[in-house]
Amino acid sequence: MSSLAWCSYKRITVEPLAKALGARVLGVDLSQIIEQEVLDEIRMAWQKYLVLVFPEQDITDGQQVRFSRQFGELEIYPLGDNRSQHNPEIFRVSNCDAAGQLLPADDPESLWNNLTEYWHTDSSYRTVPAQGAVLHGREVPPHGGDTLFVNLVEAFDGLPEKRQKSLENLVVVHDWQYGTEYADHLMKAMKSEEIESVPPVRHPLIRTDRSTGKRALFVSPAYASGIDGIVVKEARDLIAELCEWAIQPQFIYRHSWSRHDVVMWYNPLTMHAREAFDYGRERRIMHRTTIVGT
Ligand SMILES: [Fe+2]
Numbered sequence: 138m139s140s141l142a143w144c145s146y147k148r149i150t151v152e153p154l155a156k157a158l159g160a161r162v163l164g165v166d167l168s169q170i171i172e173q174e175v176l177d178e179i180r181m182a183w184q185k186y187l188v189l190v191f192p193e194q195d196i197t198d199g200q201q202v203r204f205s206r207q208f209g210e211l212e213i214y215p216l217g218d219n220r221s222q223h224n225p226e227i228f229r230v231s232n233c234d235a236a237g238q239l240l241p242a243d244d245p246e247s248l249w250n251n252l253t254e255y256w257h258t259d260s261s262y263r264t265v266p267a268q269g270a271v272l273h274g275r276e277v278p279p280h281g282g283d284t285l286f287v288n289l290v291e292a293f294d295g296l297p298e299k300r301q302k303s304l305e306n307l308v309v310v311h312d313w314q315y316g317t318e319y320a321d322h323l324m325k326a327m328k329s330e331e332i333e334s335v336p337p338v339r340h341p342l343i344r345t346d347r348s349t350g351k352r353a354l355f356v357s358p359a360y361a362s363g364i365d366g367i368v369v370k371e372a373r374d375l376i377a378e379l380c381e382w383a384i385q386p387q388f389i390y391r392h393s394w395s396r397h398d399v400v401m402w403y404n405p406l407t408m409h410a411r412e413a414f415d416y417g418r419e420r421r422i423m424h425r426t427t428i429v430g431t
Pocket residue numbers: 253257258259409
């Protein structure tokens with residue numbers, strides 16, 4: 138990393154965490170109202186490093202919502218049961234219920250939570266995928282449960298030029314309900330209005346992010362159910378092959394959580410997956426806010 142990366146921030150300290158993506162941000166207190174100049178530097182670092190880690194941020198849900206709103210409107214998660222009763226913008230990602238009780242490992246809610254072990258880009262099932270997400274680790278297990286992030290721009294850039302060209306015009310179908318096919322045992326019952334609120338959408342496989350102009354290999358295999366004009370099996374084989382390519386170590390940042398880490402990622406240029414932990418014994422309570430895509 139060049140020394141320039143260390144010098145271009147006047148109000149925050151940004152320490153790169155891995156070669157491909159990820160940086161630790163120091164010198165900011167997310168519980169406080171943040172000055173515009175600091176927000177501008179955070180935005181600059183967010184778009185450059187794609188994953189920002191703010192350690193030791195013991196913030197309330199209200200403070201998380203306030204911080205996240207500085208970067209855009211917030212999504213409301215489609216499933217009512219997973220929203221906080223007090224702040225609908227807070228999506229609870231947890232193996233504990235809303236009262237904080239640990240759920241048995243075979244509880245439908247706990248099983249459903251394990252869908253996050255599949256590689257995905259948040260909200261790729263929306264017409265415009267989320268711009269970003271802010272995830273606060275309120276309680277984290279002592280072992281396991283790491284989140285792995287991939288830089289999809291580098292994954293695209295790393296492909297041979299001929300391969301890039303061959304993928305250029307492909308359009309992928311992203312379907313929120315696709316989990317019923319590859320992980321039916323993890324899916325939970327949903328209300329018809331919840332399902333109808335997120336019908337399948339289409340995105341280019343090589344997707345250009347409007348804000349940064351960067352091109353990414355937009356695979357999101359947990360939601361990518363097919364490719365227009367290609368028979369289903371071949372399309373899914375291709376998506377799986379491209380996912381395997383993208384998750385090579387040189388494109389990854391692994392985040393091992395400490396309590397009250399706040400991690401903010403630039404969603405359209407990344408995908409992520411959580412590693413396993415002892416679901417029936419260890420508590421993991423994460424609160425997510427999601428920034429609407431542009
Ligand atoms: Fe996610």
